[in-house]
Amino acid sequence: xNGAEYIVRKLMSEGVDTLFGYxxxxxxxxxxxxxxxxxxxxxCRHEQGSAFAANGYARSSGRTGVCLATSGxxxxxxxxxxxxxxxxxxxxxxxTGQVPTPLIGSDAFQEIDxxxxxxxxxxxxxxxxxxxxLPEILDQAFHVxxxxxxxxxxxxxxxxxxxxxxxxxxxxQPDPARTRPQATQEQLRQAIELIxxxxxxxxFGGGGILLGDAIVPFRHFVDTTGIPxxxxxxxLGTLPGDHPRxxxxxGMHGSVAANQAVQEADLLIAVGVRFDDRxxxxxxxxxxxxRVIHLDIDPAEIGKLRQASCALAGDIRQNLKALAIHLEVSxxxxxxxxxLARDGFALPRQDGITGPHLLRQLSAMTRGQAIISCDxxxxxxxxxxxxxxxxPRKHLTSGGLGAMGFGLPAAIGAQLANPDTLVINVAGDGSxxxxxxxxxxxxxxxxxxxxxxxxxxxxxMVRQQQAVCYQGRYSExxxxxxxxxxTLAQAFGIPARSLTDPDDMAYAINKLLETPGPAxxxxxxxxxxxxxxxVKPGEANDQIxxxxxx
Amino acid sequence: xxFSLHIQARSHPAMLEKILQTTRVRGFAIRSLEVKNDAxxxxxxxxxxxxxxxxxxxxxxxxxxxxxxxELTALHAVADPVPLIERxxxxxxxxxxx
Numbered sequence: 001x002n003g004a005e006y007i008v009r010k011l012m013s014e015g016v017d018t019l020f021g022y023x024x025x026x027x028x029x030x031x032x033x034x035x036x037x038x039x040x041x042x043x044c045r046h047e048q049g050s051a052f053a054a055n056g057y058a059r060s061s062g063r064t065g066v067c068l069a070t071s072g073x074x075x076x077x078x079x080x081x082x083x084x085x086x087x088x089x090x091x092x093x094x095x096t097g098q099v100p101t102p103l104i105g106s107d108a109f110q111e112i113d114x115x116x117x118x119x120x121x122x123x124x125x126x127x128x129x130x131x132x133x134l135p136e137i138l139d140q141a142f143h144v145x146x147x148x149x150x151x152x153x154x155x156x157x158x159x160x161x162x163x164x165x166x167x168x169x170x171x172x173q174p175d176p177a178r179t180r181p182q183a184t185q186e187q188l189r190q191a192i193e194l195i196x197x198x199x200x201x202x203x204f205g206g207g208g209i210l211l212g213d214a215i216v217p218f219r220h221f222v223d224t225t226g227i228p229x230x231x232x233x234x235x236l237g238t239l240p241g242d243h244p245r246x247x248x249x250x251g252m253h254g255s256v257a258a259n260q261a262v263q264e265a266d267l268l269i270a271v272g273v274r275f276d277d278r279x280x281x282x283x284x285x286x287x288x289x290x291r292v293i294h295l296d297i298d299p300a301e302i303g304k305l306r307q308a309s310c311a312l313a314g315d316i317r318q319n320l321k322a323l324a325i326h327l328e329v330s331x332x333x334x335x336x337x338x339x340l341a342r343d344g345f346a347l348p349r350q351d352g353i354t355g356p357h358l359l360r361q362l363s364a365m366t367r368g369q370a371i372i373s374c375d376x377x378x379x380x381x382x383x384x385x386x387x388x389x390x391x392p393r394k395h396l397t398s399g400g401l402g403a404m405g406f407g408l409p410a411a412i413g414a415q416l417a418n419p420d421t422l423v424i425n426v427a428g429d430g431s432x433x434x435x436x437x438x439x440x441x442x443x444x445x446x447x448x449x450x451x452x453x454x455x456x457x458x459x460x461m462v463r464q465q466q467a468v469c470y471q472g473r474y475s476e477x478x479x480x481x482x483x484x485x486x487t488l489a490q491a492f493g494i495p496a497r498s499l500t501d502p503d504d505m506a507y508a509i510n511k512l513l514e515t516p517g518p519a520x521x522x523x524x525x526x527x528x529x530x531x532x533x534x535v536k537p538g539e540a541n542d543q544i545x546x547x548x549x550x
Numbered sequence: 551x552x553f554s555l556h557i558q559a560r561s562h563p564a565m566l567e568k569i570l571q572t573t574r575v576r577g578f579a580i581r582s583l584e585v586k587n588d589a590x591x592x593x594x595x596x597x598x599x600x601x602x603x604x605x606x607x608x609x610x611x612x613x614x615x616x617x618x619x620x621e622l623t624a625l626h627a628v629a630d631p632v633p634l635i636e637r638x639x640x641x642x643x644x645x646x647x648x
Binding site: 115116119123126127129140149298300304 | 575608
């Protein structure tokens with residue numbers, strides 16, 4: 001058995017049923033070995049598309065996403081997808097071809113030091129220097145991608161290693177198991193005392209709840225304690241949209257109600273969050289009256305930005321179970337409910353089609369049960385504000401990296417992982433153009449993925465920040481020369497239609513959802529529409545702008 | 551503040567780069583570095599002295615979670631009497647508008 005054949009066998013033993021990739025010179029032995037395997041290979045039209053598709057596959061299924069690329073430009077094109085997975089803790093394994101070992105360091109054709117380039121954007125990167133190392137490195141790669149806080153791993157494979165014969169008795173020598181921190185009984189007792197002593201507690205939930213497989217204990221914790229909860233972008237769906245304690249998203253484009261509740265809280269129970277600046281605004285003024293209980297599997301996140309009065313590192317599930325006590329906070333619950341009714345996300349009073357109206361309609365017509373794969377920009381925030389997700393695995397969004405072009409290929413990965421589920425890519429016109437070549441992938445595999453483009457003929461979020469922070473000095477945000485997106489889709493064999501009349505909104509969405517196979521709906525919206533509320537970058541969350549006073 | 555770290559890490563390609571990259575990106579300047587490769591044990595033995603206004607814990611926790619780290623000891627922390635290189639004070643604020 002040669003190295004390439006061993007890799008295929010290893011992928012099968014890891015339960016990998018789908019790969020995303022693009023062949024090239026130095027990865028050819030592996031592609032040759034794949035011909036004999038039952039693993040489905042999805043040929044994307046750009047390596048960045050492969051990486052985002054593997055990313056969407058992993059996010060929507062909880063399984064490890066795997067992508068392949070050749071050396072040099074193939075490998076460098078993966079980097080943004082790996083960075084996205086690193087920032088959002090998505091389990092991925094990227095396998096790259098490399099020039100043969102004798103040529104490494106000779107500036108050979110398509111040689112690039114992807115091992116070095118990938119270091120800041122992976123949990124771990126490996127170069128296989130000898131065939132004997134291959135089994136151990138692959139074992140480690142899959143283990144590291146999944147264990148603890150998940151993340152991407154890169155394995156760089158020189159071509160001669162793929163072709164070398166594996167010695168008959170090559171046994172992996174795994175790294176010794178790492179001990180994970182766990183909260184002590186004393187720490188848990190202190191946390192319970194803080195909860196009992198609190199009059200205005202609030203839960204701040206993030207993506208770590210899903211990653212820690214803690215949705216059920218989290219919901220039990222909320223229901224038992226009765227504490228209202230706010231969420232980061234990646235925490236949306238952790239409580240159903242209509243849950244009485246769900247106050248929705250906080251932060252830069254969070255609701256006034258959620259942000260004010262946090263600013264008034266005397267206890268912040270932070271679960272699986274990293275206090276991102278898009279959430280906290282000016283850190284020194286975030287939740288100024290609150291003591292903090294911080295639960296996270298990654299000890300490096302605790303105290304990184306906000307000091308915790310009580311640090312509970314380790315398994316979120318166990319810690320939440322230990323903290324689930326009955327509380328009497330009915331006055332605070334009522335105040336939060338009243339505030340949410342008054343200052344929750346509202347629909348704008350504007351003529352024509354608006355993003356919020358459209359997404360609230362989509363949410364109602366899909367009952368919050370579709371997988372929504374967003375791109376990055378205004379539409380992404382409108383999805384977060386107005387689509388009522390019933391589970392966080394259905395919300396695919398580039399949260400930490402904020403990578404435009406994520407949505408379409410991630411939707412492809414999600415559709416392949418969830419063939420019987422409705423998957424919708426909600427895109428902006430700017431983001432869509434960044435990876436629109438993947439329409440060919442949707443067309444080739446006849447994936448029933450739906451695409452909804454909110455086209456304001458501008459880089460809307462940049463325009464909005466230039467309006468608010470740069471006195472309306474608009475610089476390079478005009479996209480009024482966009483192509484005809486319907487014609488473009490049809491060129492790839494994908495049926496498409498446009499929506500321009502607000503009275504046709506429900507009809508057009510229905511047509512999109514009912515069309516068999518892939519379909520695209522292009523929606524023209526006004527360039528001037530902004531996302532409200534908004535906290536200016538670097539300002540405190542209590543300086544939130546509602547749009548009435550921009 | 552200046553402090554030293556003694557690190558034992560698995561000796562594989564880019565391990566040292568990863569340690570140094572993590573140190574830099576987390577806001578710690580390297581004042582001295584000593585590395586020995588123990589071929590028999592396949593271990594890198596790294597003695598690192600760094601300088602930062604950020605808490606030592608912030609680097610220790612980040613290094614500690616790197617794959618391949620076998621042992622990490624923060625040896626001591628001392629006030630910085632004389633900077634090795636004179637330079638204007640750095641803005642170490644974690645919040646800035648972006």
